[in-house]
Amino acid sequence: MRLWAPLLKKIINIEQRFYSKMTAKRIAVCQMTSVADKSKNLEVVTQLVSDAAKDNAQMIFFPEACDFICDNKKDTLASAEPILTGNTVKQYRDLAAKHNVWLSMGGVHEKDESNPNKMFNTHIIINNNGEIVQTYRKLHLFDVEIPEKNIRLKESDFCTPGKHIVTPVDSPVGKIGLAICYDMRFPELSTTLGTFNADILTYPSAFTYATGEAHWHVLLRARAIENQCYVIAAAQTGQHNTKRRSYGHALCISPWGEVLADCGESAPRYALAELGAGLSVRRDMPVWRHRRPDVYSLYALSLRKDLLAEHTDKITPTENRTPEPNNEEPMNVFGHVKVPESCVFYKSKLTYAFVNLRCVIPGHVLIAPIRLAERNKDLTDEEAEDFFKTIRFIQKLMEKVHKTESCTVTIQDGPDAGQTVRHLHCHILPRRKGDFIENDHIYLELAKHDHFTPKYPGKPARSLEEMRTEANMLREEIKKMADEER
Known part of the structure; x- marks a missing residue:
């Protein structure tokens, strides 16, 4: 040998x-x-x-x-x-x-x-x-x-x-x-x-x-x-x-x-x-x-994958624009923008919940009244009861899906509170211990998410396909929850 x-x-x-x-x-x-x-x-x-x-x-x-x-x-x-x-x-x-x-x-x-x-x-x-x-x-x-x-x-x-x-x-x-x-x-x-x-x-x-x-x-x-x-x-x-x-x-x-x-x-x-x-x-x-992401992490990144619109002859979605769905797809009113029906995963009589274009953390979803009500005070009593009942239900759903026991649940009610979409909405964000260096840093990220300016560039936009996939998954989870409760 x-x-x-x-x-x-x-x-x-x-x-x-x-x-x-x-x-x-x-x-x-x-x-x-x-x-x-x-x-x-x-x-x-x-x-x-x-x-x-x-x-x-x-x-x-x-x-x-x-x-x-x-x-x-x-x-x-x-x-x-x-x-x-x-x-x-x-x-x-x-x-x-x-x-x-x-x-x-x-x-x-x-x-x-x-x-x-x-x-x-x-x-x-x-x-x-x-x-x-x-x-x-x-x-x-x-x-x-x-x-x-x-x-x-x-x-x-x-x-x-x-x-x-x-x-x-x-x-x-x-x-x-x-x-x-x-x-x-x-x-x-x-x-x-x-x-x-x-x-x-x-x-x-x-x-x-x-x-x-x-x-x-x-x-x-x-x-x-x-x-x-x-x-x-x-x-x-x-x-x-x-x-x-x-x-x-x-x-x-x-x-x-x-x-x-x-x-x-x-x-x-x-x-x-x-x-x-x-x-x-x-x-x-x-x-x-x-590396030790449990001790240190890069948690606030402004990333870009696609070419800038001014650098290509092809039409591509910009970072802060809702992806365009099929022209035949129904749309839901959300302030000055539209939410494709395929991105909505839950609807009650007066409220709907939908996946997010730019997520601060995984599982970040939004809830809004179906009618265009700008502020919390603009809801009727019936709408308010339905809206907050939906918030509790969606929080329960997201904690189950993401295997957490905590959520940040927040409403920016009015422009001085940081509201930029003139349609009342609630953020649901499943939380884990240590997901931010300081727990309240999540509110800085929410500021970037809402403002989307050079000072607060926010998270990159997701593709329509990615959002649809998440919405489909959440609809299936809601069915499972309903079956379990029977």
């Missing part, structure tokens, strides 16, 4: 190398020195795409501001373009289709057509057919002002922050979590993307030279190690103008924290890396299984 051991080891090594080669996914991480001339930057991007495609890269990653870098706010705003109709993104889409590659572009400067004094810093994923698959608007804006050193770098002077974490995007090289540059300093974002099974975290960047020397490699390796993801960080490098110099060192890092590719400080250039085998670190060191 000992004689066979070396041979077996050799065969296993050959099989592992073969499997790794078969499953490897090749990416190119790019580095460039953008200037104020968009046509010159596009020439650089075009050449890098062409060359990397010839090297069999399946996906090519470009840095923040790959479209241009100006030295003043006025020119920056004037040069920004819309995502759908702008010429620069059109050229990127044509390049992806021509070379049959996927592209990760920037943050590009996206014109904010509702505010001429601001723009968005937007990361775009384009597939090999030239279609925009996903977009992410930078959440964290780089604002640094040190008067004694005559330093002022305030992205918020001309940029509007995004509102959502975008769930990871499926691509030929893995599930990609989208971020931009300064976002890397906020581990909550990367942890969220890791929680949603990202294989790769992307940080296209234009890092300043001083901060790059101090923190670039350290931060990116930390994000890779703690989330057990590949990190791909395309970078700007060199002197863009008299005011601005970037650090460079576009990187690809393995989930173990090993630097697989480093572009140094030269440009334009790209480096290739093979992805695939490194994710075994999740099996060998299962830190995700060792």
Whole structure:
């Protein structure tokens, strides 16, 4: 048996190398020195795409501001373009289709057509057919002002922050979590993307030279190690103008924290890396299984899966719109909106209960009088008796279904109490010990749920199919309860 051991080891090594080669996914991480001339930057991007495609890269990653870098706010705003109709993104889409590659572009400067004094810093994923698959608007804006050193770098002077974490995007090289540059300093974002099974975290960047020397490699390796993801960080490098110099060192890092590719400080250039085998670190060191959500959790997330309406030609439901049902389906009045009959799971003579578009916690349902009564005081005695009888019944139902012994039962009666739908309604929320860090945090989440503004972005909307499924389940549970009581 000992004689066979070396041979077996050799065969296993050959099989592992073969499997790794078969499953490897090749990416190119790019580095460039953008200037104020968009046509010159596009020439650089075009050449890098062409060359990397010839090297069999399946996906090519470009840095923040790959479209241009100006030295003043006025020119920056004037040069920004819309995502759908702008010429620069059109050229990127044509390049992806021509070379049959996927592209990760920037943050590009996206014109904010509702505010001429601001723009968005937007990361775009384009597939090999030239279609925009996903977009992410930078959440964290780089604002640094040190008067004694005559330093002022305030992205918020001309940029509007995004509102959502975008769930990871499926691509030929893995599930990609989208971020931009300064976002890397906020581990909550990367942890969220890791929680949603990202294989790769992307940080296209234009890092300043001083901060790059101090923190670039350290931060990116930390994000890779703690989330057990590949990190791909395309970078700007060199002197863009008299005011601005970037650090460079576009990187690809393995989930173990090993630097697989480093572009140094030269440009334009790209480096290739093979992805695939490194994710075994999740099996060998299962830190995700060792996390303690019973002690700490990310309980308030503003997530987005679908493309923003302004980034697609296709009609998609927006985050705060009730999904459109079949035109023939009956609808129920709920203030200024309509509730599809298929989302209603209980009706009495004067009251109905329905599933929620955005749930603060699982099992969050609503109860309202069938007649449009705005306030509690507007109910007739008969309606009030029926309404509160229904509340007690639905609370009993939800505690049974969700195996709890507590509920938050709340009515926001009037605008000063937080009511935004001008139709009396009661929230039923099944509660478990420790479901919020502080028990009363649930009311903060309810504020986000009701207001749905940039300040209170709320939970993401559910699909109509998901809501119908829950309503069907609850109707079946009501039948079971009725049978048990006979």
